[in-house]
Amino acid sequence: MLKYFPLGDTAFLIKIGNDISTETHFKVQYFTKLLEDKNLKGIIEVTPAYNEILISYDPDIMNYKELIGELKKLEKKEITQNKESKRILYIPVCYEAEYALDMEIVASENSISINEVVKIHTSGEYLVYMLGFTPGFCYLGGMDQKIATPRKETPRVLIEAGSVGIAGKQTGIYPIDSPGGWQIIGKTPLELFNPESEPYFFIEPGNYLKFYGISKSEFETIKKQVEQNSFVIKTEIRDE
Amino acid sequence: MNKITIKKPGLLSTIQDAGRWGFQKYGMPVSGAMDLYSLRRANELVGNGSKEACIEATMDGPTIEFFNDGFIAICGADMQATLDGNDIEMYKTVRVNKGSNLSFKGLKTGLRTYIAFSGGINVPVVMGSKSTYLRGKIGGFQGRKLQKGDEIEIGTFNKNLDFKKVPKNKIPFYKEYFTARIIPGPEAGHFTVKGLADFLNSEYTLTEQCDRMGYRLTGTKIRHRLSADIISSGIAFGTIQVPSHGDPIIMMADRQTIGGYTRIGNIVSEDLPYIAQLKPGDKISFKEVKLNDIY
Numbered sequence: 001m002l003k004y005f006p007l008g009d010t011a012f013l014i015k016i017g018n019d020i021s022t023e024t025h026f027k028v029q030y031f032t033k034l035l036e037d038k039n040l041k042g043i044i045e046v047t048p049a050y051n052e053i054l055i056s057y058d059p060d061i062m063n064y065k066e067l068i069g070e071l072k073k074l075e076k077k078e079i080t081q082n083k084e085s086k087r088i089l090y091i092p093v094c095y096e097a098e099y100a101l102d103m104e105i106v107a108s109e110n111s112i113s114i115n116e117v118v119k120i121h122t123s124g125e126y127l128v129y130m131l132g133f134t135p136g137f138c139y140l141g142g143m144d145q146k147i148a149t150p151r152k153e154t155p156r157v158l159i160e161a162g163s164v165g166i167a168g169k170q171t172g173i174y175p176i177d178s179p180g181g182w183q184i185i186g187k188t189p190l191e192l193f194n195p196e197s198e199p200y201f202f203i204e205p206g207n208y209l210k211f212y213g214i215s216k217s218e219f220e221t222i223k224k225q226v227e228q229n230s231f232v233i234k235t236e237i238r239d240e
Numbered sequence: 241m242n243k244i245t246i247k248k249p250g251l252l253s254t255i256q257d258a259g260r261w262g263f264q265k266y267g268m269p270v271s272g273a274m275d276l277y278s279l280r281r282a283n284e285l286v287g288n289g290s291k292e293a294c295i296e297a298t299m300d301g302p303t304i305e306f307f308n309d310g311f312i313a314i315c316g317a318d319m320q321a322t323l324d325g326n327d328i329e330m331y332k333t334v335r336v337n338k339g340s341n342l343s344f345k346g347l348k349t350g351l352r353t354y355i356a357f358s359g360g361i362n363v364p365v366v367m368g369s370k371s372t373y374l375r376g377k378i379g380g381f382q383g384r385k386l387q388k389g390d391e392i393e394i395g396t397f398n399k400n401l402d403f404k405k406v407p408k409n410k411i412p413f414y415k416e417y418f419t420a421r422i423i424p425g426p427e428a429g430h431f432t433v434k435g436l437a438d439f440l441n442s443e444y445t446l447t448e449q450c451d452r453m454g455y456r457l458t459g460t461k462i463r464h465r466l467s468a469d470i471i472s473s474g475i476a477f478g479t480i481q482v483p484s485h486g487d488p489i490i491m492m493a494d495r496q497t498i499g500g501y502t503r504i505g506n507i508v509s510e511d512l513p514y515i516a517q518l519k520p521g522d523k524i525s526f527k528e529v530k531l532n533d534i535y
Contacts, residue, residue, distance in 0.1 A: 005426035006531050008506030011476035013426055020471055032265075047264040047474045049498055054474025056261070059509075064531055131267040132472070132498035135376055139472075175267075176376065193266075195366050195378045201266040 002031075002075055004068055007054065012064060014053040014071070022141070024051050025129055029206040031074075040070055048205055049130050050139070088125060088208040090234035091173070091188050093164050094219040095121075099187035102152070106166055106183050109149045117185065118213055120144045126171065126209045136175030136193030136201050140209065143171045155181035162188045164211070186211075189223035190233070202233060242310065242359065242394040246386045247341070248303035255361055255380035255392075256493075258291035260369035264497040270477070271371040271379065274452060274493045274516035275352055278316035281406055282356035285313035285333045287398045293361045293370035294354040295386070299519075301344025301353060302386060306336045310397040311358035315406070317350030317414065317517055331406035350414040350517035359395025373494060374452065412514065417443070417523035420511045422480065423531050425503035427470060431482070435463040439504060440526055444488065448520045452494040455515070457524065461486030464502065472500040478507035478515070480526075490515060 003015040016031060017024030032048040035055070042062025047054040057067060095103070095118045107114045126140040133139075143166070151167045156179060159165070163174045165182030174180060175192035188211075194200055203209070214222065225231035246253075258279065259272025273279035273296055280290040295302065301319040314321050314330045321328050321344050328334050336342065342355070363370050363381055372380025381390060428436065444459035468484035475481065479491045481501040490507065491499065492515075507515060508529065518524060 006423055006506070007425060007474070007476045007503065008423055008478050008508060009531060010509050011474070011506075013474060015426070018471075045261055045264055047497060049473040050471045052471075052473040054264070054476070056264075056476065130472075130498070131265060133267060133496060135263070135266060135268045137267050195376075200263065200268075200367055205265060 002071075004071070006064055009059055009064070011054055011056045012067075014055065015051065016053065017051045020050045020129065020141070022127060025127065025206070028053060032205075034074055035071075038074065040067065042067060049132070085237050085239045086208055087204075087206070088210050088236040088238060089203060090236070091190060091209050091211050092214045092218070092222055093122075093186040093188050093211045094214050094216055095186040096216050098216065099163070099219075100185045102149075102165070102183035103185050106147060106149045106185055110147055112146065117147050120147050121171065121185065122211045122213055124210070128203055128205050128207045128209060130205050131201070131203070134174075134176055134178060135195075136203070138172060138192075138203055138209070140171055143169060145169060149183045151181040152183060153181075155179055159184065160187070161192075162190065164188060187219070189219050189226055190231070191226055197229070242308040242396060244307065244357070244392050244394055245305045246302055246388060246390040246392070247305055248343070249386045249388055249390075250297050250302040250344075251300045252298040253302045253386040254296050254372040254374065255293050255363055255370055255386075256296045256372060257293040257370045259493070260367055260371050260373065260379065263367055264474075267497050268367065269373060269376070269494050269496060271373040271452075271494050272369070273354065273371075275316055275354065275513040277412070277513035278352070278354045279356075281331065281410075282313045282315040282354045285315070285331070285404050285406065286311045286356045286358035287401045288356060288358065288360050292356070293363065293380075294356045295361070297344070297353045297355065299347060299351060303341060303343040304355070306338060306340045306342070308394070308397075309335075309337050310394065311401050312336055312342070313356045314353060315356075316353040318348040319353050320345035320348055321353075331411050333401065333403040333405075335403075351519050352516055357394045358397035358401060362393040362395055375494065412517075414514065414517045416519075416521075417525070418511075418514045418518060419525045419527050420515060421508045421529045422505035422526045423508060423529060425479065425505045427502035428504055430464055430466040430468070430502045431504060432463045432465045435465070435486075436504075438462055439482075439488070440528055443523050443525045446518055446520050446522050446524065450518075450520050452492055454492050454495055455490040455518075457488045457490065459487070462488060462504065468502050469500055470502055472498045475499040475503065476506060478509070478512050479503050480505050480507065492516070
């Protein structure tokens with residue numbers, strides 16, 4: 001049974017689960033897609049998070065009661081895990097010293113070598129639970145705790161877009177220049193957010209990211225290709 | 241090409257329409273006018289679509305020179321508008337001539353005023369909207385607030401426009417306190433009985449930390465019974481979050497797409513334009529209503 005909570009008179013929440021888990025995530029994704037495909041009258045936007053979905057609506061077209069009625073009909077089509085295949089996006093990251101500002105901290109914090117940090121970071125497949133916080137920021141799950149490192153006590157005033165970092169048990173990429181306290185271990189030449197041309201964002205909630213190491217010269221080459229819109233992100237579709 | 245020049249920008253003048261909808265799932269804030277009622281009214285007076293972009297001026301109005309004849313309308317905060325030195329009325333269609341200068345003598349009531357131009361403002365549509373998102377440096381005029389010397393293209397105005405006026409009973413009156421109707425939020429149960437009662441029975445003051453993203457309030461601390469943190473999830477325009485420190489925060493137009501604090505309630509949409517007109521130091525109190533009472 002799903003739970004519904006009004007958030008004012010132009011939005012409401014659908015609560016799918018009570019935890020951050022892949023199971024809840026896939027149910028959220030399943031119901032989000034169902035709603036996007038149905039394109040119900042009055043719904044302006046569907047915003048999935050970890051365990052809830054925010055529905056923004058126009059009460060002049062459909063009111064809360066009417067929309068809940070429609071959703072309850074959909075709900076009857078049992079919400080199961082998303083059986084769709086796994087979509088893995090390969091993200092190039094340069095882990096060389098120039099971009100890996102805090103690599104030594106991460107290595108020494110975990111008593112491992114820098115090579116091991118890179119090996120561990122590139123071996124995971126990270127689930128994009130949701131995007132938020134800043135445009136294009138991905139909340140990733142699945143980092144190996146062997147490279148977990150606390151945030152910096154004093155955040156940096158500026159972290160450049162594309163920087164890849166670790167904060168506690170999470171890893172992530174800064175999509176735009178912003179202040180922040182993450183331990184930076186590399187940088188991707190990809191643009192996670194480009195307001196100038198479509199697609200504005202290439203990562204969708206529910207995708208998996210896999211990082212792979214590149215050299216500084218490869219970084220420059222890919223960066224140019226990204227600017228010319230000619231870089232193709234390697235994508236793997238895997239049936240599980 | 242019709243255009244205007246910004247001769248004085250005012251404290252914070254940005255181009256805003258009804259918002260950049262459709263990309264919250266990628267973390268893109270909606271932005272748009274803080275006071276959507278004034279935006280709509282101003283546009284209607286000059287024959288624009290109700291969601292067209294206007295200049296949103298905050299605290300202190302800009303000085304604008306017109307390079308062409310046209311029509312404008314001003315709604316929202318009363319900043320004592322003048323055209324070539326003569327007082328002009330708000331909430332009505334105003335004719336401007338080539339070479340005219342619009343300026344403002346100073347803020348009397350409210351905080352944000354909206355200037356609509358017949359034909360609209362021709363800035364690029366970025367991700368479906370002309371709204372300026374300041375933190376992301378996108379939209380509006382070069383992604384930033386207006387500056388002295390900016391030349392902004394205006395659409396072709398409707399020569400046959402009928403002069404219109406907003407009826408007196410539809411003109412909002414702004415005071416230095418406001419009682420906002422709220423619908424209880426999903427975490428209303430995370431608070432102590434006294435905490436909830438304090439929230440509904442006390443008066444809160446807007447702090448200096450009030451901007452297009454959100455308003456921090458101060459007053460009687462609202463105490464939690466359960467955790468103040470939640471699994472980060474969606475927030476809406478007017479969502480009131482209460483972190484563990486107990487002071488409420490109202491999420492406004494440039495709010496981030498998700499939040500991690502308990503959502504005690506949400507201000508009803510009809511009252512939000514009044515919230516948008518409050519200033520630091522102004523008072524706000526909350527009154528609970530049921531969603532059914534709104535419709």
